[in-house]
Amino acid sequence: MPAREALFPANRHALYEMHRYSAAIRSGDLVFVSGQVGSRDDGSPEPVFEDQVRRAFSNLIAVLEAAGCGLDDIVDVTTFHTDPEAQLDTVIAVRTELLGAPPYPNWTAIGTTWLAGFDFEIKVIARVPDEARSA
Incomplete structure (x- = not known):
């Protein structure tokens, strides 16, 4: 089984350190991105x-880029x-x-009563493109 590699976008380490989780985990050619909310820099x-x-979505893109991925890889x-x-x-x-043309990724939408002061959160699984895997 491949080792887990924690990934973080630039300028957001404090958030993840404070709450003790990774922005994303890369395992093999898959990237599992933690839920991203519409938080400002503060x-x-x-x-x-x-x-x-x-x-x-902007925060999600930053995490995907740290993994060598983009929205098309979701x-x-x-x-x-x-x-x-x-x-x-x-x-x-x-x-x-933002997600562009088909084929679209799977999508599950869940209603919830609490998102720590936010109204929307998005988490994804992406596949690392071949060119990023060999880099």
């Missing part, structure tokens, strides 16, 4: 929901929503804009 949530979703997505009925159209619009 850790506070973006107040406007669409901005929070966009910031969560194979599985799980999103968490505090008010799915009111939020899903916005999430789908941003997701469609």
Whole structure:
């Protein structure tokens, strides 16, 4: 079994150290990204929901880049929503804009009552592209 390799994007180590988890774990050619929220640099949530979703995706992209991946390498997505009925159209619009053309990754959307002050969270599994594996 391949060893686990912890991955961190630049400038966000304190968040992960404080809460004692890794931004992502690479195992073989798979990257398991921890849930990303729409947090500003100071850790506070973006107040406007669409901005929070966009910031969560931006934070996700930074973690994927640290792993040598991009959005096109995602194979599985799980999103968490505090008010799915009111939020899903916005999430789908941003997701469609950023994730591009088919084939789309798997997607599971989950309604929840608490996300530590946030309204949206996204976690993914990605496959490391061949060129990044040999680098």
